[in-house]
Amino acid sequence: MDKIVVIGGRRLEGQVTISGAKNAVLPIMAACLLAHGRFRIKRVPELRDVRTMSHLLRIIGARVDQEGHELRIDTTNCSFFEAPYELVKTMRASIYVLGPLVARYGYARVSLPGGCAWGPRPVDLHIKGLQKLGAEIGLERGYIVARAKKLKGTTITLDIPSVGATGNILMAAALAEGTTVIENAAREPEIASLAEFLNGMGAQIEGIGTDRLVIRGVQELQPADFETIPDRIEAGTFLVAGAITQGDVTVRQVVPDHLRSVLAKLTDAGAEVFEGPDWVRVKCDRRVKAVDVTTAVYPGFPTDMQAQWMALMCIAEGTSVIVDTIFADRFTHVAELRRLGADIRMDGNSAHVVGVPKLQGAPVMSTDLRASASLILAGLVAEGRTDVSRVYHIDRGYERIEEKLKGLGAEIWREQEPWPEAVVGVMPPDES
Ligand code: UD1
Numbered sequence: 001m002d003k004i005v006v007i008g009g010r011r012l013e014g015q016v017t018i019s020g021a022k023n024a025v026l027p028i029m030a031a032c033l034l035a036h037g038r039f040r041i042k043r044v045p046e047l048r049d050v051r052t053m054s055h056l057l058r059i060i061g062a063r064v065d066q067e068g069h070e071l072r073i074d075t076t077n078c079s080f081f082e083a084p085y086e087l088v089k090t091m092r093a094s095i096y097v098l099g100p101l102v103a104r105y106g107y108a109r110v111s112l113p114g115g116c117a118w119g120p121r122p123v124d125l126h127i128k129g130l131q132k133l134g135a136e137i138g139l140e141r142g143y144i145v146a147r148a149k150k151l152k153g154t155t156i157t158l159d160i161p162s163v164g165a166t167g168n169i170l171m172a173a174a175l176a177e178g179t180t181v182i183e184n185a186a187r188e189p190e191i192a193s194l195a196e197f198l199n200g201m202g203a204q205i206e207g208i209g210t211d212r213l214v215i216r217g218v219q220e221l222q223p224a225d226f227e228t229i230p231d232r233i234e235a236g237t238f239l240v241a242g243a244i245t246q247g248d249v250t251v252r253q254v255v256p257d258h259l260r261s262v263l264a265k266l267t268d269a270g271a272e273v274f275e276g277p278d279w280v281r282v283k284c285d286r287r288v289k290a291v292d293v294t295t296a297v298y299p300g301f302p303t304d305m306q307a308q309w310m311a312l313m314c315i316a317e318g319t320s321v322i323v324d325t326i327f328a329d330r331f332t333h334v335a336e337l338r339r340l341g342a343d344i345r346m347d348g349n350s351a352h353v354v355g356v357p358k359l360q361g362a363p364v365m366s367t368d369l370r371a372s373a374s375l376i377l378a379g380l381v382a383e384g385r386t387d388v389s390r391v392y393h394i395d396r397g398y399e400r401i402e403e404k405l406k407g408l409g410a411e412i413w414r415e416q417e418p419w420p421e422a423v424v425g426v427m428p429p430d431e432s
Helices: 022-034 048-060 092-105 124-132 163-174 189-200 232-244 256-268 303-314 333-339 369-381 392-397 401-407
Strands: 002-007 013-017 038-042 063-067 070-074 107-111 136-140 143-147 155-157 179-183 204-206 212-216 225-227 248-252 272-275 279-283 319-323 343-347 350-354 363-365 385-389 411-416
Touching: 002 369, 002 392, 013 401, 022 038, 022 048, 022 070, 022 092, 022 163, 022 189, 048 063, 048 070, 048 092, 048 392, 092 107, 092 124, 092 143, 092 163, 124 136, 124 155, 124 163, 163 179, 163 189, 163 212, 189 204, 189 225, 232 248, 232 256, 232 279, 232 303, 232 369, 256 272, 256 279, 303 319, 303 333, 303 343, 303 350, 303 369, 333 343, 333 363, 333 369, 369 385, 369 392, 369 401, 369 411, 401 411
Parallel strands: 013 248, 038 225, 155 179, 363 385
Antiparallel strands: 002 385, 002 411, 038 070, 063 070, 107 143, 136 143, 179 212, 204 212, 248 279, 272 279, 319 350, 343 350
């Protein structure tokens, strides 16, 4: 098992190229199950979650080859329509195969993900949506079993604009008979990009990027090639790295519009923000000011940036309040940040962060993907050495984060850490 070691105190400077978005490519990989044939997906990040989804597609019968950042998927011989518990428990996004399988093959058996460190995280909206489209869904020994002869278009109003439920219903509706309208749909760029991909396959989706998606079902979809959109969370993390180290960091190959809420908060905190068509630069000459953040659905401040923002606020001048309205329990990083000397008090889903002038390096344990990122960010400014263990979490969603940070001037490296005998074989839970 690896850990990441950071020696704090270096000012980060330079440019970093952002990878394709994990949360965009995972549903796109699942969507390939909607057609027979060969797909080519470009700008695919080399991540553990992508390998897990590839593994799942292979179980279903697809051929999947990743060469660098290009993924080739051949869905000609799919014949086993199941997502086993062993995989779903390591990656919740496995649920994305449910909609495509039931729409394309009329049957799917997908393990229920169960709870996670951020709370219960139900998938009821996925199930209700597919039921409204006409699928018969039962729960059998921990598995969602869905059957349908032919899905039928209808209007589905989501109680919450869930990213996953919108994606699953969208994929299923693409092959349904008649028109489906999804009201209160998620507007996240990753959902818009999924809809663009589906349209490239021959789907007829309108309202892309809005909270009302209109899908005219088609008989059949064809394979297509696609390029993954940039990862706005990776980009946001590197911009915070620039601000926290009072540095000057440019993220390249990004869509600045996807980063609006984060850029506005960085500006409020006193950083200078410059941008071009596909790059954003953050320059910060002094200690940032405390700025409150409340997470919200897109285009609001992303919950996936909450932990990284908290790391920044730990060394800000003043007190800030950080509220997570999307996942009320997503605060596993707080106890670890405190070990580095942060002054944080929790009150329900609100964190009150009193900025301190300095953090001190310490061994910390990363508890989920974005929490790990926040600990590395804190380590960049902590005095001395910070060892962030259990970095398998970070490898789920950041491609070579230590190399990219090193390229910006950080003193950081990866080390092997022996697993204690007792935990060998225990798969880590998934949280994003
Ligand atoms: C996705 C992202 C994750 C991000 C989250 C919110 C992927 C692979 N993961 O997760 O990184 O943090 O969006 O931006 O893209 N909910 C229900 N019932 C459901 C589904 C969701 O109550 O059936 C609730 C959740 O508990 C949560 C809220 O809706 O409180 C939002 O969750 P959702 O948007 O579905 O997140 P995910 O798709 O799981």
